[in-house]
Amino acid sequence: MKFNVNQQDLQKSLSYCQGVIEKRSTLPILSNILLDVSNDKLTITATDLDLIFINQISNVEILEEGKTTTSSSITYDIVRKFSSGNKINFSNPSENKLQLESEKSIFNLNCISASEFPLTDENFNQNEFSIKSKELLKLLNKCKFSVSNDETRHYLSGIFFHQTQTDDKIFLTSVATDSHRMSISKIRLQNKIEFEPIILPKKTIFQLCSLLEAYEGDVKISNIKSKIKFELNNSILISKLIDGKFPNYVQVIPKENQKKLEVDLKLFLNSVDRVASVSLDKKDGVKFNLSKDNLNLSVNNTNSGDGKESLNVKFDHELDISFNSRYLIDVASQLDGDGIEIYLKDTTSPALIRDPADFDSIYVIMPMKG
Secondary structure, three states, X not given: OEEEEEHHHHHHHHHHHHHHOOOOOOOHHHHEEEEEEEOOEXXXXXXXXXXXXXXXXXXXXXXXXXXXXXXXXXXXXXHHHOXXXXXXXEEEEEOOEEEEEEOOEEEEEEEEOHHHOOOOOOOOOOOEEEEEHHHHHHHHHHHHHHOOOOOOOHHHOEEEEEEEEEOOEEEEEEEEEOOOEEEEEEEEEOOOOOOOOEEEEHHHHHHHHHHHHOOOXXXXXXXXXXXXXXXOOOEEEEEEOOOOOOOOOHHHOOOOOOEEEEXXXXXXXXXXXXXXXXXXOOOXXXXXXXXXXXXXXXXXXXXXXXXXXXXXXXXXXXXXXXXEHHHHHHHHHOOOOOEEEEEEOOOOOOEEEEEXXXXXXXXXXXXXXX
């Protein structure tokens, strides 16, 4: 095997691999990436057995085809320290050594035979549909912060994707909840798709986000019973799905919240962030003391002190309610427009938050006691 490749192309590909590969893997082969040079391209594969990332680089000069596996983290560390844009020459002088050479550096890395690398070959092509990368990224970003970290309820530790219908419009809808807060977002589909409801795991969500942020174009999605495949231009991500039943989230959406609070988004976000500064772990509630067109925000921490701030708002009632500041900041940071609308009922009922600039996303936050 002998080829040379541009440093930047390789570094980009290897940086995605770092997110997939587990740092402390019990199987040495799982710390390795598979390098396959054939058909005029270099294909790099990384896996942790639950998630597979495949990336193709076509800008390579191949002198001799072949494949091998070598340490992902060491290769990445070397490649990113080479001068940007330089050529890196690869060859394997023997079966268990891979040589990298660039400028005046030569490295010989240990290899494990490519035949030991776990590859799955499944046919995903039954149910396939396409979605714009930025639309998929929107669904992930609007929901990912509400994903649960509770290991005991594994079915909440991902985003629930399913097809929904309102009147004659078809949507791909994403939902996440940790039972204290919930995010729901949807995008309209041109027509009905063959797509079984799935729960996408947390690790996959973050990998997918980093791929989508750097990609403009269509994403092909296909799923079979326990796995899903995302195809971008020259990358493929295949993930196992979370096995479990997502709760009926529709019944949790508040239906009777008539008290509408309207406030400038930037002022609100900055204000909550400031008063929450006295709370060391951001777990103290931000108290809302609401009267006509006025919102008094306060945080009180027995160990560090208290903070108060008031905002001019649009509100026609009187109400006291407290929220976790982190939850408010998470939601407010994802809104697109200049305002935020919070619909309230009473001190103990969940709040419904809307983005006036995005009617397709809603958020529900439980209030804090006290």
